[in-house]
Amino acid sequence: MVIFGSKRINETVKISLLGEEITETTEEKLLGIYVQNDLKWSKQVDKVTSEVSYSVSVLKRLADQLGKKELLMIADGLVMSKL
Numbered sequence: 726m727v728i729f730g731s732k733r734i735n736e737t738v739k740i741s742l743l744g745e746e747i748t749e750t751t752e753e754k755l756l757g758i759y760v761q762n763d764l765k766w767s768k769q770v771d772k773v774t775s776e777v778s779y780s781v782s783v784l785k786r787l788a789d790q791l792g793k794k795e796l797l798m799i800a801d802g803l804v805m806s807k808l
Contacts, residue, residue, distance in 0.1 A: 727753050727762045773807055780804045 726747045728738060738749040752761045752768055759768040780803035784796060791799070 726750065727760060729762055729764065776807045777804055780807065 726738070726740065726749050728749055740747045750762075752759050754760075759772060761768055780800075783803065784800055787799065788796060
């Protein structure tokens with residue numbers, strides 16, 4: 726559970742629902758995207774940056790073994806799918 730708002734209470738909000746306790750968090754992953762309670766994108770940007778950086782390093786290692794057409798196809802699958 727993420728609570729959005731400009732005024733923050735210093736204590737964590739907990740809700741009991743059907744015997745389960747739900748505790749407030751500062752961020753949640755929703756459909757593959759990190760949503761933060763302050764509506765900033767820092768967690769999502771860090772995640773995408775890390776994944777794209779790894780993909781680019783893979784492409785650099787493959788550059789000597791594959792042609793341009795094959796590299797573009799792999800780049801499309803690895804990098805563009807993250808963006």
